[in-house]
Amino acid sequence: MTDGFHEIRLPLRLSLGASGGPGRRTDIVALSNGGETRNARWADSRRRYDVGTGLRSLDDLYQLIEFFEARRGQLYGFRFRDPVDHVSSAHGQPVSALDQVIGEGDGVRTLFELTKTYADAGGSTSRRIEKPVEESIQIAVDGVALEPDEFTVDTQAGLVTIAPGLTPPPGVPVTAGYEFDIPVRFDTDRIEISLAAFRAGSVPVVPLVEIRP
Numbered sequence: 001m002t003d004g005f006h007e008i009r010l011p012l013r014l015s016l017g018a019s020g021g022p023g024r025r026t027d028i029v030a031l032s033n034g035g036e037t038r039n040a041r042w043a044d045s046r047r048r049y050d051v052g053t054g055l056r057s058l059d060d061l062y063q064l065i066e067f068f069e070a071r072r073g074q075l076y077g078f079r080f081r082d083p084v085d086h087v088s089s090a091h092g093q094p095v096s097a098l099d100q101v102i103g104e105g106d107g108v109r110t111l112f113e114l115t116k117t118y119a120d121a122g123g124s125t126s127r128r129i130e131k132p133v134e135e136s137i138q139i140a141v142d143g144v145a146l147e148p149d150e151f152t153v154d155t156q157a158g159l160v161t162i163a164p165g166l167t168p169p170p171g172v173p174v175t176a177g178y179e180f181d182i183p184v185r186f187d188t189d190r191i192e193i194s195l196a197a198f199r200a201g202s203v204p205v206v207p208l209v210e211i212r213p
Helices: 058-070 195-199
Strands: 005-009 019-023 026-030 036-040 046-050 077-080 100-104 111-113 115-120 123-128 138-141 151-154 159-162 173-177 180-186 207-210
Touching: 046 180, 058 195, 100 111, 100 115, 138 159
Parallel strands: 005 077
Antiparallel strands: 019 046, 026 036, 046 207, 077 180, 100 173, 111 159, 115 123, 138 173, 151 159, 180 207
16 A cells, blocks of 8 residues: 555544544345345445544644645545554553464464454454554564564554564464554545634534545
8 A cells, every 4th residue: 555655644633633433334125024134335344534623723723734735635645543443452451462363373374464353242353454553563472472573564564574483383373462543545635724613613524534455
């Protein structure tokens, strides 16, 4: 996702006040007997946000305009910190190398994709994590944390490579902990701004949409 993408994060001050979250697309067909059938059109969620709700001052507004112009509207994607969901750990818990299972050793494989699993007693779904925060990443093999020089991470694609000589044996779990951003773009090429309305408490709508692989 390097083409058309700037590896820069929307300022956290703007992200933390944003509204939005995951969305899915489901076809629902009503049957003649009063029942229904349901079919998922998308395998994964796609997240949408409005960062206009994060604007608190004129400084915020000017900062957003500058960021929008530097991305040339919808042309270039960028990193966004979801204010609710941006760590591998459970809510309120510190990040740990044991947070998420990202694969299982086979004696040969050294490359693993960062993923996050959402699960309860009824079911589960797994999500690719493509934009981890480099300094936050922790990796463990069979429950033993690796040293930082024992693995490398492609932070533009969310790929972990375990160093030669440390290849996970067959059946051994590989786990990870991390903070992460979401790849997004502006979902508009125009931002409507009225200073009078802004001073009166009305903020512009500034939509973002997640970039899927």
